[in-house]
Amino acid sequence: MKTRLMHSTIPKQRIKLSWLLKMAWRDSRKNRSRLLLFISAIVLGIAALVAVYSFKDNLQKDIDAQAKELTGADLVLDSRKGVSNVMNNMLDTLGDERSQEKTFASMIYFQKGGGSRLVQMKALKGKYPYYGAIETIPVAAAKSFQLDRNALVDKTLMLQFDAKVGDSVKVGDLSFKILGTLTKAPGQTGISASIAPTVYIPLQYLEKTNLIKTGSRINHKFYFKFNDPSKIDEWVKKTDSKLEKEGFDAETVESRKEQTGRSFKDVSRFLALSGFIALLLGCIGVGSAIQVYIQEKLATIATLRCLGLKARHAFLIYLIQVFFIGLIAAVIGALLGTAIQFLLPWVLKDFLPIEITMQVSWPAVGQGILLGLIISVLFALPSLLAVRKISPLNAIRVSFERGRGRKDPLLWLVYLLMAAFIAGFTHLQMKTGVQTLFFTLSIAIAFILLLILSKLLMFMVRKLLPGTAGYLWRQGFANLYRPNNQTLMLTVSIGLSTTFICTLFFVQGILMNRVSLSSGNNQPNMVMFDIQNTQKEGLDSLTKAFKLPLMNQVPVITMRIEEINDKKSTADTNNRRAYRNEIRATYQDTLTAAEKITAGKWTGHVKASEMVYISLDQRYAQQIKVGLNDKILFNVQGMMIPTVVGSLREVNWSRMQTNFRVVFPAGVLEEAPQFHVLMTRVPSSEVSARFQGEVVRQFPNVSVIDLDLVLKLLDELLGKIGFVIQFMAGFSMVTGWIVLISSVLTSKNQRIKESILLRTMGASSKQIIRINAIEYFFLGSFAAGAGLILALGGSWALAKFSFDATFTPPFFSTLLLFGSIVLLVVITGVLSTRSILKQPPLKILRTEG
Numbered sequence: 001m002k003t004r005l006m007h008s009t010i011p012k013q014r015i016k017l018s019w020l021l022k023m024a025w026r027d028s029r030k031n032r033s034r035l036l037l038f039i040s041a042i043v044l045g046i047a048a049l050v051a052v053y054s055f056k057d058n059l060q061k062d063i064d065a066q067a068k069e070l071t072g073a074d075l076v077l078d079s080r081k082g083v084s085n086v087m088n089n090m091l092d093t094l095g096d097e098r099s100q101e102k103t104f105a106s107m108i109y110f111q112k113g114g115g116s117r118l119v120q121m122k123a124l125k126g127k128y129p130y131y132g133a134i135e136t137i138p139v140a141a142a143k144s145f146q147l148d149r150n151a152l153v154d155k156t157l158m159l160q161f162d163a164k165v166g167d168s169v170k171v172g173d174l175s176f177k178i179l180g181t182l183t184k185a186p187g188q189t190g191i192s193a194s195i196a197p198t199v200y201i202p203l204q205y206l207e208k209t210n211l212i213k214t215g216s217r218i219n220h221k222f223y224f225k226f227n228d229p230s231k232i233d234e235w236v237k238k239t240d241s242k243l244e245k246e247g248f249d250a251e252t253v254e255s256r257k258e259q260t261g262r263s264f265k266d267v268s269r270f271l272a273l274s275g276f277i278a279l280l281l282g283c284i285g286v287g288s289a290i291q292v293y294i295q296e297k298l299a300t301i302a303t304l305r306c307l308g309l310k311a312r313h314a315f316l317i318y319l320i321q322v323f324f325i326g327l328i329a330a331v332i333g334a335l336l337g338t339a340i341q342f343l344l345p346w347v348l349k350d351f352l353p354i355e356i357t358m359q360v361s362w363p364a365v366g367q368g369i370l371l372g373l374i375i376s377v378l379f380a381l382p383s384l385l386a387v388r389k390i391s392p393l394n395a396i397r398v399s400f401e402r403g404r405g406r407k408d409p410l411l412w413l414v415y416l417l418m419a420a421f422i423a424g425f426t427h428l429q430m431k432t433g434v435q436t437l438f439f440t441l442s443i444a445i446a447f448i449l450l451l452i453l454s455k456l457l458m459f460m461v462r463k464l465l466p467g468t469a470g471y472l473w474r475q476g477f478a479n480l481y482r483p484n485n486q487t488l489m490l491t492v493s494i495g496l497s498t499t500f501i502c503t504l505f506f507v508q509g510i511l512m513n514r515v516s517l518s519s520g521n522n523q524p525n526m527v528m529f530d531i532q533n534t535q536k537e538g539l540d541s542l543t544k545a546f547k548l549p550l551m552n553q554v555p556v557i558t559m560r561i562e563e564i565n566d567k568k569s570t571a572d573t574n575n576r577r578a579y580r581n582e583i584r585a586t587y588q589d590t591l592t593a594a595e596k597i598t599a600g601k602w603t604g605h606v607k608a609s610e611m612v613y614i615s616l617d618q619r620y621a622q623q624i625k626v627g628l629n630d631k632i633l634f635n636v637q638g639m640m641i642p643t644v645v646g647s648l649r650e651v652n653w654s655r656m657q658t659n660f661r662v663v664f665p666a667g668v669l670e671e672a673p674q675f676h677v678l679m680t681r682v683p684s685s686e687v688s689a690r691f692q693g694e695v696v697r698q699f700p701n702v703s704v705i706d707l708d709l710v711l712k713l714l715d716e717l718l719g720k721i722g723f724v725i726q727f728m729a730g731f732s733m734v735t736g737w738i739v740l741i742s743s744v745l746t747s748k749n750q751r752i753k754e755s756i757l758l759r760t761m762g763a764s765s766k767q768i769i770r771i772n773a774i775e776y777f778f779l780g781s782f783a784a785g786a787g788l789i790l791a792l793g794g795s796w797a798l799a800k801f802s803f804d805a806t807f808t809p810p811f812f813s814t815l816l817l818f819g820s821i822v823l824l825v826v827i828t829g830v831l832s833t834r835s836i837l838k839q840p841p842l843k844i845l846r847t848e849g
Contacts, residue, residue, distance in 0.1 A: 015310075015313055020313065020316050020317055020320060023317050024320040024321045024324075027297075027300070027318075027321070028321050028325075040329060040332075041282035041285030041286060042279060042282035042283070042285075042329050042333065042372055042375055043282075043329050043332050043333040043336065044278055044282070044333070044336075045278040045280070045281070045282045045333070045375075046279065046330055046334060046337060046368045046369075046372045047333045047334075047336035047337035047340055047368075048278050048279070048337065049276065049279065049367075049368055049371065050333065050334045050336075050337025050338060050340075050364050050365060051337040051338070051340040051341040051343075051344060052341075052344075053337075053361065053363075053364035053367055053368070054337065054338060054341040054358075054360070054361035054364040054365075055341045055345070055356075055358075057363065057364055058341070058357065059356060061357075062356055062357060063257055066132075067253045067254075067256050067257045068132070068253050069131050069186060070132075070256050071131070071251060071252070071253050071256045072129030072186035072223060073128060073129065073130050073131070073223035073224055073225055074095070074130070074224055074225055074229040074232055074253065075094070075095065075223075075224040075226070075229075075232050075250065075251070075252055076221060076222070076224075076250070076251040076252075077091070077221070077222045077224075077243070077248050077249070077250055077251075078219055078220060078221040078222070078248065078249055078251070079219075079246065079247045079248040079249070080217065080218070080219055080220070080247065080581070081220075081246070081247035081582070082220075083220055087246045087248070091222055094224050095224030095225055095226055096225055096226055096227045097126070097130065097224070097225040098126060098222065098223065098224055098225075099124065099125060099126025099128035099130075099223040099224075100124075100125045100203060100220075100221070100222055100223070101122055101123065101124045101128065101203070101220075101222075101223070102122075102123045102203060102206060102218050102219070102220055102221070103122050103123075103218070103221065104120075104121055104211070104212075104217060104218045104219065105118060105120060105121070105196075105217070105703055106118070106119060106121040106171065106172070106211055106701075106703060107692070107695070107696045107700070107702070107704055108121075108153075108157075108169045108170065108199055108696075109170040109693060109696040110161045110163055110169055111167070111168045111169065111170055112163065112167045112168070113161050113162060113163065114689070114693050115160070115161040115689060115693070116689070116693050116695075116696045116704070117157060117160070117161070117197070118703055118704060118705055118706075119154070119157065119197050119198065119199045120196040120198050120199070121171065121199055122198055122199070122201070123200075123201050123202065123203040123206040124146065124200055124203055125146070125202065125203035125204065126223065129186045129223075130223070132186050134186070134200070135182075135184040135185075136152055136180035136182055136183060137155075137165075137180060137181045137183060138165070138180055141165075141179040141180025141181075142180065144179065145179045145180065145200065145201075145202065148177075149175075149176050149177065149205055150176060150177050150178075150201075150202070151169055151171070151177065151178055151179065151199055151200060151201050152178075152180050152181075152182045152199065152200040153169065153178050153181060153182060153199050154181075154182045154197035154199065155181050155182060155183050156197045157197045158178075163178060165178055165179065165180060165181060166178060170696065170697075170700070171199070171201060171211070171700075172208075172209025172210050172211040172700040172701060173208065173210045174208055174209050176201055176205075182198060182200065185198060185200075210700065210701060211700065211701050212701075213530060213675065213701050229253070232252050233252055233254055233255075236250045236255075244580070245569070245570075247580065276425060279371075279375065280422070280443065280496070281493065281496055281497055281500075282375070283375055284379075284489075284492055284493045284496065286375070286376060286379045287380065287382065287383065290322065290379075290380040290384065291382075291383040291489075293383075294318065294384070294386060294387060297318070298390060301387055301390045302390055302391065302392055305390065305391070305392040306392040311387070311388040311389070312388065314387050314388070314390070315385070315387045318387055319377070319380075319384055322376055322377060322380045322384065323376070323377060325376070326372055326373050326375070326377060326380075327369070327372070327373055327376075329372055329376065330368060330369040330371070330372025330373055330376070331369060333368060334365045334368040334372070337364075337365075337368055338360055338361075338364075338365060341358060341361075342358050345358060374421065375421075378414070378417060378418055378421060379418065381414045382411060382415070385410055385411055385414065389408070419440075422440055422443065423437075423440045426439050442794070446495075446496060446790050447492065447496070449786070450492045450783075450786055450787075450790075451488065451491075451492065453491060453495070453782070453786045454487050454488045454491035454492065455488075457480065457487060457491065458480055458481040458487055461477050461478075461480050461481055462481050465477050465478075472767060472770050473774060475758075475771045475774075476770070476771045476772070476774025476775045477778065479771070479772075480775060480778065480779060487779060490779055490825070491779070491782065491783040491786065492783075494779075494783035494784060494821065494825060495783045495784070495786045495787035495790070496787065497787065498783070498787025498788055498817075498821055499788075499791045499794070500791075501791075501817070502787065502791035502792075502795075502814075502817055503791040503794050503798075505817065506791060506792070506795035506807070506809060507795060509809075509810060509813075510798070510799050510805055510807060524552060524679035524680055524681050525681050525706070525707040525708050526679065526680050526681065526704065526707060527658075527678075527679050527704070527707065528677065528678045528680075528695065528702055528703070528705075529556070529677045529678075529703055529705075530675050530701055531675055531676040531677065531678060531699070532701070533674070533675075533676070535699050535702065536676050538698070539678060539699060539702065540553075542691075542694060542695065542698065543678065543680055543691075546682075546687065546690075546691050546694075548680045548681065548682060550678065550680065551678075551680055552657045552658055552677075552678075552679040553676060553677070554586050554588070554658050554676065554677050555586055555587065555669075555675075555676050556584050556585070556586055556658075556674060556675055556676065557585050557586065557587075557636060557664075557669050557672050557673070557674045558583070558584060558637065558673075559582070559583050559585055559634045559635060559636045559637070559641075559662075560581075560583065560634070560635045561579050561583070561624070561632060561633070561634060561635075562579075562634065562635040562640060563631075563632070563633035564578060564579075564624070564625075564626060564630065564631070564632055564633075565631050566631065574625075575624060575625050577623070577624070578623070578625070578626075583634075583661065583662055585634075585661075585662040585663065585669075586658075586660045586662075586663060586664070587665065587667075587670070588604070588663060588665075588666065589604035589665065589666040591649075592659075593657075594651060594652040594653075594657055594659055595649045595650070595651055595652075595659075596649060596650045597615075597647050597648070597650075598618055598648050598649065598650045599628055599647065600615075600628045600645070600646050600647030601647055602615060602646070602647050603615075603665045604665055604666060605665050605667050606665045606666075606667045606668060607667060608667070611643075612641065612642070612643040612644070612664065612665065612668050613643070613644050613645075613646025613647070613665065614632070614643045614645060614646060614663065614664055614665070615645075615646060615647040615648070615649050615662075615663045616645055616648055616649070616661065616662060616663075617648075617650075617651045617659075617660075617661040617662075618648040618649060618650055619651075620661040620662070621645070621648055626645055627645065627648075628645055628646070628647070628648065629644060629645060630644070630645045631643070632644075632645065636669070636672050637673050639672070641668065641669075649663070657679065658677050685708070688706055688708070692704050692706065755768050758771075769830055772829055772830055773826055773830050775829070776825050776826045776828075776830065777825075777826050779825065780821065780822040780823075780824075780826060781822050783825075784818055784821040784822050785818065788817070788818055795807055795809070
């Protein structure tokens with residue numbers, strides 16, 4: 001500190017806040033750039049959180065404002081069951097205006113170009129939507145397509161098959177004129193349009209298409225508009241049990257608000273946690289840098305103590321510095337986050353069903369500034385509290401009282417507050433206490449392990465470094481355990497950064513591997529379903545005519561659970577979900593390669609008079625709360641079949657074949673109404689197009705899924721999800737880099753003194769650079785390696801317990817990640833010393849005072 005600061009007059013009277021502020025300002029002048037650098041570590045974390053909070057606030061406002069357009073009606077009733085006469089009578093009494101829609105998967109065939117594609121078919125009758133609009137080109141097509149045999153075709157399909165308005169598409173046995181290009185429908189997102197493109201046709205022509213066959217899965221929707229919609233939610237509550245019994249779900253404008261908000265709450269939680277991890281890395285940077293900063297201020301503080309300044313006032317001077325620099329960082333972060341929020345709708349545009357109108361969210365800005373202040377002060381306190389313990393004797397003997405004295409109880413209180421802050425903030429983002437505990441413990445364990453590893457590193461270097469090693473190597477390694485070393489600081493900051501970045505990379509790889517379904521040459525890449533009994537032989541012959549293999553042919557029977565252990569759905573109130581949905585089951589006499597018995601005994605065949613022992617997927621059995629020897633009564637399209645759970649199976653659902661939750665033995669369902677599924681493998685996209693076209697022409701009700709196309713769509717979807725993840729992970733990556741730079745530069749004074757001594761003793765600039773390069777290379781390698789090990793362990797746990805997948809880390813990508821991080825550490829460390837080496841020692845000594 002400058003001489004005039006040392007000779008500042010300490011007032012005898014009670015010290016005023018204005019004097020403390022003036023002293024904090026004067027003391028910071030020499031080191032202001034360093035303070036700004038290490039506090040800047042929290043800027044990106046604050047920016048990420050403010051952006052997410054602002055986006056969440058604006059999204060909720062727009063959901064509330066556009067909920068009617070999302071729903072399209074005041075009340076929506078939908079069911080996958082057929083509509084009973086009783087329900088029909090009820091539906092006829094509802095609303096002042098009504099519309100009906102039947103939705104199902106079907107093939108369409110473009111007659112001009114010859115292409116075919118599985119689509120989401122919507123057969124509509126009425127003026128739906130009553131709020132918002134079906135947007136088409138030309139605009140009039142949305143209102144006039146129901147007047148004749150017309151269709152509205154999604155824009156992605158029009159582009160894919162180079163179709164034009166006026167062309168024809170074949171749907172089942174009928175041809176429809178394309179009256180318009182569908183650009184947007186209520187509730188539709190960019191992702192849903194690319195995975196399951198929509199085609200609208202008039203409901204009046206559906207029966208003539210002959211698409212509705214045995215086993216066809218149809219979703220019946222009824223839309224209602226009320227002149228007075230105020231009592232709809234009350235009506236839904238009163239009739240909920242009746243609707244559930246009939247297999248209907250009800251959706252209102254209010255329930256759609258809640259559902260949409262809930263869906264994006266999960267997205268917001270993920271984005272906020274990503275920003276929070278960036279913030280945690282910044283916290284480490286703040287805490288570490290303050291520690292080094294206070295160590296460099298020992299002489300200044302001791303001198304002030306000699307002049308009569310009390311310990312608490314010295315503490316307040318540096319607390320004021322941290323407070324205001326933290327405030328500046330928080331404000332900058334809030335401003336940056338407000339700007340970044342305008343990018344998030346663009347990043348998430350394919351996932352949003354509504355138009356977002358972005359504006360400044362002052363509550364989010366306020367939260368960000370408050371959070372920045374709390375973090376700046378809280379994580380700097382452990383080092384600031386040490387200021388109170390600095391003795392005046394440190395002015396003449398630096399080593400005085402170092403390491404002596406009892407543990408400060410206030411320090412433990414601060415550590416407790418830091419842990420409470422992390423746990424509390426995490427809880428705000430998580431759904432449950434278990435998730436909060438898991439996330440907080442994961443961070444704590446990673447932090448503790450990295451601390452232990454850094455201590456172990458210093459011990460090993462001190463004890464194991466051979467005395468015969470070269471001077472440059474001995475000097476470089478000695479820097480790892482000398483006073484004011486960076487080992488602990490950099491091991492934790494680089495290690496945590498590496499853990500987070502690598503975990504994100506590995507998890508993305510796990511997800512990609514799970515959807516790489518048809519990578520093997522012997523795996524099927526095309527599925528045909530809704531094949532009727534009368535069509536089975538004809539389709540087999542067509543497949544053979546194209547020289548394609550018949551793979552995995554299975555019958556499928558539609559059924560429902562009527563009773564479980566003699567209890568109907570009305571009595572089994574805690575397990576109603578088991579009774580609601582239709583089940584697609586099959587029968588077989590042997591297990592497939594994707595199945596393994598985990599409990600009970602497999603029964604492959606039964607006679608007419610014997611008890612029917614079925615096999616359930618073990619996860620499905622847990623969902624419907626049944627076990628071995630429990631009784632289940634199935635309603636197979638009107639016929640009641642009593643069964644007993646004879647075995648539980650582990651099913652590999654990622655294997656490319658038809659898998660079922662419920663499997664009957666042979667000898668029971670052969671005469672039941674059923675359809676068939678056929679899988680084959682086509683050698684090329686050209687053969688696939690010709691084969692699909694022929695299937696649509698000869699068997700219009702049969703739906704074909706081209707798995708190669710599905711994989712491309714999934715790759716595109718995961719690519720977009722990956723971009724969102726990488727966008728948020730980028731905050732952590734850049735923050736980690738800033739923490740690295742700040743932690744290196746905050747120990748620059750120590751490097752200056754060492755470099756001056758070495759140069760005075762005759763060391764060349766190259767030798768000094770090599771010494772620093774050795775230190776940072778080993779430090780970076782150890783910290784990055786530790787972080788990588790933690791990431792591998794975490795990714796393995798996620799793969800095993802969350803994704804039920806095997807985890808094999810990609811060797812070359814992992815090596816590249818490791819090498820990049822180490823290289824960044826070395827370059828940053830070496831560059832921090834180059835400016836020192838370009839000047840003579842005496843000039844540096846004069847500059848540093």
